Structures are given as C-alpha cells and as structure tokens.
Amino acid sequence: MQVPQHHIFVCITQRPPTAGASCGHAGSRLLMDKLQLLLLEHELTQRVRINGSTCLGPCEVGVNLVVYPDGVFYQRVTEADLGEIVEQHLLRGQPVERLRLRDTAARSAIG
Numbered sequence: 001m002q003v004p005q006h007h008i009f010v011c012i013t014q015r016p017p018t019a020g021a022s023c024g025h026a027g028s029r030l031l032m033d034k035l036q037l038l039l040l041e042h043e044l045t046q047r048v049r050i051n052g053s054t055c056l057g058p059c060e061v062g063v064n065l066v067v068y069p070d071g072v073f074y075q076r077v078t079e080a081d082l083g084e085i086v087e088q089h090l091l092r093g094q095p096v097e098r099l100r101l102r103d104t105a106a107r108s109a110i111g
C-alpha cells in the first residue's frame with residue numbers, strides 16, 4: 001500500500017434542520033461519493049484518501065472539507081467545485097482560493 005500524500009476530511013455531520021445548519025443536510029455524503037469517483041477517474045486513489053468527519057466548525061458555510069497536510073479548509077463546496085479541487089489542488093498543488101474558508105467568525109469556530 002502506498003502512503004497517501006493527501007487526506008481529505010469531508011464533514012458529514014447530519015443534524016435535523018430544526019437544529020441548525022449542517023453539512024450532511026447540505027448533501028455532503030453525496031459530495032464525498034462524487035469526489036471518490038473523481039479520484040478514481042484521475043487514478044488518485046492511492047495518493048489521496050477521503051474520510052468522513054464530524055463537525056469541522058463553520059457549519060453555516062458548509063459543505064466544508066479540509067485537505068491535509070496542507071491544512072486548507074474549503075467552504076460552500078458543491079459538486080461543481082470538485083473537479084477544480086482535484087485538478088488544481090491535488091494535481092497541481094495550488095489551493096482553490098475562491099473556495100477557501102474566509103469568514104473570520106467561522107475561522108474562530110475551528111480555533
């Protein structure tokens with residue numbers, strides 16, 4: 001087994017809508033499946049691992065995911081953004097700036 005170069009944690013926390021925003025409610029499990037398919041298409045499954053995670057903090061701007069070891073948090077990720085994350089960040093090493101977590105309050109929620 002090859003040691004992965006990147007780990008991606010996708011928040012899959014699912015709360016009832018009455019309990020506030022959550023990435024699961026915003027479709028993060030489906031997003032994680034789509035991301036896995038993209039990794040297969042790009043033959044990246046040995047280099048990149050995807051894991052579901054509990055709450056990453058900034059629930060109101062989900063779907064949230066984080067790419068390690070780079071420590072890059074992405075917010076409001078949709079299916080339309082996944083190709084850019086794979087091709088620009090994972091293949092070329094350049095984070096997708098327009099998706100990076102920007103909100104100061106949200107950043108303080110994750111420390």
Ligand code: FES
Pocket residue numbers: 011012013014021022023024054055056057058059060062064
């Ligand atoms: S529910 Fe996803 S960051 Fe909190």
